[in-house]
Amino acid sequence: MVIFKKAEGLIRYLLKIKEKGGFVSFVPTMGALHTGHISLLNEANGEGVTSVVSIFVNPTQFNDKSDYEQYPITIDEDITELQENGCDVLFLPSVTEMYPDGDDATPSFDFGYLETILEGAHRPGHFKGVGQVVGRFLDIVQPDKMYIGQKDYQQCMVLTSLIKQKGLQDKVQVVICDTKRAADGLALSSRNKRLTDPQRNVAGTIYQCLVSIRSKAEDGNFKVVHKESVELLEAKGFVPDYVALADANTLELLDEYDSDRKMVALIAAKIGSIRLIDNMLLN
Ligand code: PAF
DSSP: OEEESSHHHHHHHHHHHHHTTOEEEEEEEOSSOOHHHHHHHHHHOOTTEEEEEEEOOOGGGOSSHHHHHTOOOOHHHHHHHHHHTTOOEEEOOOHHHHOTTOGGGSOOOOOGGGGTSHHHHHSTTHHHHHHHHHHHHHHHHOOSEEEEETTSHHHHHHHHHHHHHTTOTTTOEEEEEOOOBOTTOOBOOGGGGGOOHHHHHHTTHHHHHHHHHHHTTTTOOHHHHHHHHHHHHHHTTEEEEEEEEEETTTOOBOSSOOTTSOEEEEEEEEETTEEEEEEEEOO
8 A cells, every 4th residue: 555645646556557548536524433334445445446545634624623623533443454455545735735726726616405404404514624625636546436435415416416417427437335324233434443432332223213213114003103203312321412314315395204205304412422333225
């Protein structure tokens, strides 16, 4: 595995590969890698493909300063994991490398409605930051495919929109990979590393709620299921930000199940200072 800390060196390296007809796949991450990230890398690896993983804890996407400061950093373990799993290139830039002229001077994008609901509403500026950093990564890496996890459902929609806004829809294919889960259903996330044992013991409740919402999609009443889910989360010590039902294609929020649409249930809830998110397609 080759490690680049500077964009210039990486660009030159990848140019040579592309000139020889090589194919580049890209997995953007913020490190603290877990099985979910490694499954993205496994998807991204392949015959004749140069896989590039980035590790960069992007300050512009954290609306909560303490969340940024406490974001887990496990770089030595990450490097070993990536090496063991066949990563070809690791891009490990600094903040000044990503934002050489400051983040204000780095292009940002407008995600409209997506910035006003769910994660957008609860984390003001978050998607602007995500769009900004991934926009810059796309300029540097110029991948043929980018691999992202369905766990961040709304982010997947934001990044698909980013690709369109950058006019790259014919050049970069976005591959959305299934959420990886622990035995109790908890979606794998770097933030899980910060859970205490008692918090970890109840963290599967989010998944239980999603399963319950899905199981009642045929003939249930969402308002009732919503109330039950909020009550269960609260009983286990969570403070829910939202338990939501939405159109899976547009993320239009729904008050009630609508089997004529493809639906997704989404939950965000805090336990202690740790905020977890998850989602599930219903039909
Ligand atoms: O999902 C993440 O880890 C981040 O939001 C991403 C896409 C790497 C951008 O910083």
